Amino acid sequence: MTEGPMAAAFLAVIGGASLLAVTARRLHANDDLPSLGGWALADRSLGTVWTWLRLGGTIFTAYTFAAVPGLVYGNGAPAFFALPYTVIVCPLAFVLLPRMWSVARDHGYVTAADFVRGRYGSAPLALVVALTGILATMPYLALQLLGIRAVLTAGGLPAVAIGLFTRRLHHRALLAGWAAGMVFGTVMVVRGGFSPVVPLGLPGHSPEIYAGLAALILNLAVALAGTAVLDRIGTPRGTDSTTLPPGPTVRNRPGTGASSA
Structure with missing residues (x-):
C-alpha cells in the first residue's frame, strides 16, 4: 500500500536534486575542476545562515526522528542515552570546534x-x-x-x-x-x-x-x-607545522576594544 507513494517521493527527491544541480551548473558555468576544499567546504564561503541550516540538517536526521524513538520502543529506558549524550557533546563542540576552525582556516586543512x-x-x-x-x-x-x-x-x-x-x-x-x-x-x-x-x-x-x-x-x-x-x-617527535598557541587566545575586536577568547 505504501510502496507507491514511497517510490514516488524517492524519485521526486532524486529528480529535484538532479535538476537543481544541472540548473546551478548552467547558471554558473566553470570549466575549472573544484579543489577538495571547494567541494567539501564550499570554498570556505558559507555564512552564518547556511551554516545554521546545515547544522539543523546534521542534528535533526532520520536517526533523531526514527531510529532513537524506535530504540525507545524496542528496548525502553537504555535508549535515553541520547539525551545526556547531546547535553555533553554540545559544550565540548563549543570548546573544541572554534579552535579547530581557526587552525584549519589558517593552514588550509579540510x-x-x-x-x-x-x-x-x-x-x-x-x-x-x-x-x-x-x-x-x-x-x-x-x-x-x-x-x-x-x-x-x-x-x-x-x-x-x-x-x-x-x-x-x-x-x-x-x-x-x-x-x-x-x-x-x-x-x-x-x-x-x-x-x-x-x-x-x-x-x-x-x-x-x-x-x-x-x-x-x-x-x-x-x-x-x-x-x-x-x-x-x-x-x-614529528614536526609541528600548525603554530597553534598553547591555550585560548584573547584578542581585541576591531573598533570596540572588547576582548574575545
Whole structure:
C-alpha cells in the first residue's frame, strides 16, 4: 500500500536534486575542476545562515526522528542515552570546534586527519584518525552496532581534542593508545552483544560501563604512559607545522576594544 507513494517521493527527491544541480551548473558555468576544499567546504564561503541550516540538517536526521524513538520502543529506558549524550557533546563542540576552525582556516586543512598530520608530523597517526572517522559512520546507520560506533568515536578523540591545546603526547604513544582502546573496546562490545553498555568483567557483581568511555580511558592511559617512556628514551617527535598557541587566545575586536577568547 505504501510502496507507491514511497517510490514516488524517492524519485521526486532524486529528480529535484538532479535538476537543481544541472540548473546551478548552467547558471554558473566553470570549466575549472573544484579543489577538495571547494567541494567539501564550499570554498570556505558559507555564512552564518547556511551554516545554521546545515547544522539543523546534521542534528535533526532520520536517526533523531526514527531510529532513537524506535530504540525507545524496542528496548525502553537504555535508549535515553541520547539525551545526556547531546547535553555533553554540545559544550565540548563549543570548546573544541572554534579552535579547530581557526587552525584549519589558517593552514588550509579540510579534515581532522589533516590537522593531526600537521600537528604531530605523523602520517600513520593521521591515517588511523581518518580511517576511524570513516569506519565510525558505518555503524551509525545500524543501531545494533551502536557499541562499535562508540568505540570508534573514542578512538581518534585524544589525538584531535588534546592536540588542539597541547602537543605533550607523543604521536607513537597516541598510536599505541588508539590500538589498545580499539582492541579492548571492540572485544568488550562483541562479548556484550554489540550493546553500547557493557560489563567490566570483574569477579562477582561486575559493574557496567559505556563501551566508548572504557576504550577512551584505556586509550588515554596508554598514551600518557607511552609518552613518558618514549620521552625518557629520547624518541624523536614529528614536526609541528600548525603554530597553534598553547591555550585560548584573547584578542581585541576591531573598533570596540572588547576582548574575545
